[in-house]
Amino acid sequence: MTTDRRPATSLSTTDDVSSFIARSWQRSRRAGVVPDGSNPPRLQFVEDLDLRRRLVQCASPILDRLHDDLTGMSLSVALTDEHAQVMLRRDNDPALAAKLDSVCFAPGFNYSEDVIGTNGVGTALETGMAVYVNGRQHFHEAIHDFTCAGAPIHNPILGRVEGLIDITGLAREANPLMRQLALGAARDIESALRSTGSEKQQLVLGEFLAACRRRQAAVYSLSCGVFMSNSIGSRLLDPIDEAFLREEAHALLGPSQITQLDLRLPSGGTITVKRHIIEDGVEVAGVILEVERSPRPTRTITRHRSIPALPGSTGSSPQWARCSSELVALASSEANTILRGEGGSGRLTLARGAHLYKNPQAPIIVVECDATESVEAGVSKAIESSATTIVLRDIDLLDAQQDRIVSDLVSTDQRSYPARWIVATSSTDGSRLLHSVLARNFATTLDVPALRHHPDDISAIIRMLLGQRAPHRESDIRDDALRVLRKYHWPGNVTELVDTLEFALRVKPAGAITAADLPPALSSAPRRTMTTMESTERDAIVVALRECGGNRVAAAKSLGIARSSLYRKIETFGIHV
Structure with a gap:
């Protein structure tokens, strides 16, 4: 000492x-x-x-x-x-x-x-x-x-x-x-x-290490919610693209004959993914993904479909096309459906669009299941109305007693003629409906993709929103702004995109929207939750970098901090300008 x-x-x-x-x-x-x-x-x-x-x-x-x-x-x-x-x-x-x-x-x-x-x-x-x-x-x-x-x-x-x-x-x-x-x-x-570690995790870990030894390539694995990569994989993708691959890995855990596919990344590049399912007896223990960048797609796993134009929504990506087409088919057959997805992903918009696509003259009623007033009264009123579609919003927020009462009301309505089309929305947490009696009144569950899973639709969504938010203004959005929007991970989904556009319209009262008009948070992809102080610091760095044209030396000088500190904070906050 x-x-x-x-x-x-x-x-x-x-x-x-x-x-x-x-x-x-x-x-x-x-x-x-x-x-x-x-x-x-x-x-x-x-x-x-x-x-x-x-x-x-x-x-x-x-x-x-x-x-x-x-x-x-x-x-x-x-x-x-x-x-x-x-x-x-x-x-x-x-x-x-x-x-x-x-x-x-x-x-x-x-x-x-x-x-x-x-x-x-x-x-x-x-x-x-x-x-x-x-x-x-x-x-x-x-x-x-x-x-x-x-x-x-x-x-x-x-x-x-x-x-x-x-x-x-x-x-x-x-x-x-x-x-x-x-x-x-x-x-x-x-x-x-x-x-307390999972035997499945250990089994997948063994296969992961074996795959890393077999060849010098980027290898990723997913088991019991744990996603990991080797050193090559950690350098291959930026944080947004890696988060996208993590979400796709969950989808690849399901039964399928596909062993190789191409994925379009939010950054615009394409990767070729070799898929290896690891089984523990009759159950799936996890999945191993061997990934390489591909200069051009060699194969696609999606079919081109005719995408129904649902009122109030837009998009042509395979993910959105699948969801829209399947929901229209369910509406036509009046199969009661649970729309599952993240908040702001467009579940209610899709339900309304499918209803209007099927019968634009018929009324639709939305019942908020998290309302402070009686949910039961709201459902009863909807059933007594002339609405042909009832949307039960956020049914996973109902307590056990409300769940049983609403289930009885819906079940009684479904035995009458003509029965209404009942659509419900819920979060992605499947455990919240595990013991739901109400869920038995639905024929199927349809997953609504998060916005980060179909970034190619952002341009069309933005232009639709511009027509709605600024109908009397000649507004456009530049390519540099679209690149930033496509790379962002959108935790708030389309709702956050709407807020972002309104922010940009306030910043730029006239003229085309550029990357500099977007909120600073969109140029950051932190790997952990940030504190309020860190967010403020991040925003100041992004603004300085934008004003200095990306020149880090000039940005550090304008901020009054050492270059080494700026470089460290750029890495910590995942800033890309």
């Missing part, structure tokens, strides 16, 4: 500190961390922690046991995720707990090295090693009073870092054995993760 009282910014490897700590200080400086202890650090905070994830479930009893073993000692034990976000903390000493709270080492706060500098959490995650950081070895002066030991927790199947275990005490009571305690707890959590 150094006894030098100079601030961390003035120390170097020639001082009485290890080269390991010195390298961490250098990284901290490059990240722009200021080691001023006059004020507590302003750390990033996330309120909605996912405490249901398997890491937390496996780690909680081990943290409780370690907490009990350390009774009488002034130590705190904490669990963080792989991004240095504190998830849990167990305290034995109220005085120590209060000190930790004062420096925001608490659930929801981020202790990564590039936020607060050298510390037992961020430095361990940065290096992938168990570390022991004592007192003034911390880069930021605000945490010089503490000693902490951190050990990364690895997924025993995938090998990736899942999180970290940290043990913290006051520097005056430091003990190097804290590092061994943290290492032992991390190994115990890894054993718990291994024992």
Whole structure:
């Protein structure tokens, strides 16, 4: 431990500190961390922690046991995720707990090295090693009073870092054995993760590794919701294209004779995918995908169809054509249908369009199943009306009693003549209707594609929306703006696209819409949920890059930050301008 009282910014490897700590200080400086202890650090905070994830479930009893073993000692034990976000903390000493709270080492706060500098959490995650950081070895002066030991927790199947275990005490009571305690707890959590791991995942992992050994190509796998790639695959696709492939992998888990297909990516490129289904007895354990970029499509798996022009919607992609055609056929046969999809994907628009396509003169009624007023009264009123189509919106939000009552009303109506066409919308979470009585009144389920799955339709949707939102204005949209729109992942789907267009129309009261008129968030594809502060910072960087024509040196200068900090933030926020 150094006894030098100079601030961390003035120390170097020639001082009485290890080269390991010195390298961490250098990284901290490059990240722009200021080691001023006059004020507590302003750390990033996330309120909605996912405490249901398997890491937390496996780690909680081990943290409780370690907490009990350390009774009488002034130590705190904490669990963080792989991004240095504190998830849990167990305290034995109220005085120590209060000190930790004062420096925001608490659930929801981020202790990564590039936020607060050298510390037992961020430095361990940065290096992938168990570390022991004592007192003034911390880069930021605000945490010089503490000693902490951190050990990364690895997924025993995938090998990736899942999180970290940290043990913290006051520097005056430091003990190097804290590092061994943290290492032992991390190994115990890894054993718990291994024992709860899926046999299917392990089977798919073996096939994944075998595929990686067979040939030097991009290999991806999906099993039990876990999607992973080899190093070649991680470099092949950008975040948006990879998210698209992940969603397609779910579709490829189903029964099919297809072993090879071409996929058009949101970025505009095309990939050839070889599909290998992995079975565990009679069940599907997962899928292995071997992927190569193809200069031109060699084969297509979709047939050209006549796409019905449903009022209020537009699109010619294979995904939208399939959905529209199947819904029109279901409307013609009056087969009650559940439209399942993400919020804003166009489920209600499709239901209305199919109704109007079938009988444009007949009335349609939409019943909101999440309304504060009586849903039962709304359904009864709809059934007593002359409507030939009833849409039950968000039926997965009904409680068990409402579900039974609405089911009885619909069942009684279906026994009358003529029976109405009943359409329901629900989210993609199939478990929410697992015990639904109402669901038995429907003949089939039709999946509505998310907007990111048919980006080729964005141009047509935008032009339709321009005609609706600005009918008296000569508006157009430039190719550079369309490229940005096609690359974005659209978590809010078409609803978010509408908001985006209205934003652009406000920014550009006249003239063609360009990429510079779009919200900054569209030029970012972060791999995790961003805090409000991070989103603000991301927006400022995107605006600076746009104003500087993509020149990063000029953008860093205009923002007043180091180029290295800008490059790191561009990578962290997934910015593409």
